[in-house]
Amino acid sequence: MALSEMEKEQRLLAKIARGETIESVAEMTEEYRENLVHLMLMQADSEVAGAFGYVPWIMKAPSTVEMLSVATIAKDEVRHGRVMYKLLQELGVDVDGRVKEFDFTLRVGDEVELGATRAAQDDRVNIFYYPINTWYDFIMFNVLMDRGAGHQLEDSELSSYGPWRRVMEGIMKEELMHVAHGDSWLVRLGKDPEHRAETQEALDRWFPRVMNIFGKPHSRRNEIYRKLGLKKRDNHEVRLAFQEDVRKVVERAGLAMPTWTPDWDRLQEDATITG
Structure with missing residues (x-):
């Protein structure tokens, strides 16, 4: 005899x-499958959208060494996306149809600040709707977004x-390797008088964007995630751990936090995830 939804929930939560x-x-x-x-x-x-945003910087990287670094990071992100999509296929998600449906190269204009909103109907973390226009931007993705993803x-x-x-x-x-790449560049640029001002400007611009991705404290959805064992911590707890981690590398670079x-009121309930 098939289990009722209530009996299935009791068994699942007990396990x-x-x-x-x-x-x-x-x-x-x-409920478990949906969440x-x-x-x-x-x-x-987010993995796939991130990789697509990095690809142009293989050609625009400041040295041949960095061409390889960027190419490796982009490859890592595509692999992460494929790993996750394979798991989703096993859960009945039409992955290939999804990739054809959404434009993961989509980026907003330079003047747009999304806050906590998304710019399209895919599920990427909204940071991946912003363009990477400079090498400083690329480094901030490693320092901030890869670090934020790691904490989540x-x-x-x-x-x-x-x-x-x-x-x-x-x-x-692999994510920790991306963070290490960004940290080494942040310290290098922050200590260079020629690059310090532009590095600080990029840091000031990207830090609030990443802080927005973690979701509301004590959100209803986060409580469900924790009940189901899909998350362990409150959104804001993760955000504060990320902030303190950033502070350490910013101080090493001689920059201002x-x-x-x-x-x-405008933050999304979800704590978003990337890689």
Whole structure:
């Protein structure tokens, strides 16, 4: 006899409470599957959109060494996207149809500030709607966005969904390499009088954008994620950990820590994910 949704939920929550992982669609309630797919789509779409934004900088990088660095980062992001899309296919998502439906090269104009809103119907983190116009912008993606993603994806390494949990170790190692690349450049540029002002300007512009991605404190949806074992921490807890991490590298670079004034009413409930 098939289990009722209530019985399935009781079994699922009991398994999560014991620290066991969910391994199949058959074990999932509709609530669990819906929230899992939502989080994984945000990560997958962001990986691909991020890679597409980086590709032009393979040609525009300041040296042949950096051409290879950018190409490697772009390749990593495409691989991360493919890993996540493969998991989503196993959950019944039409991945190829999705990639054809959305324009992951779409970027907003330089004058646009999105706040916490998205510019299209795909699920990428909204930071990936902004253009990367300069090398300073590219470095800020490594320093800020890859770092922010790392802080958020720490929870995925402990996710109650076993297949997601198992792929995250490899993804996180590569993300940390991207952060290290950005940090080395931030210190280099920040200590160079010729580049310090433009580096500070880029930092001041990108830091608030990244702070906006983490979602509202004590959001209803985040509470559901934590109940289901898909997240471990509140949105704002992750944001504050990210902020303190940024402060350390900013101080190493001899730059001023940017400020961010939250507009809680406009922030999305979701904590967004990328890689």
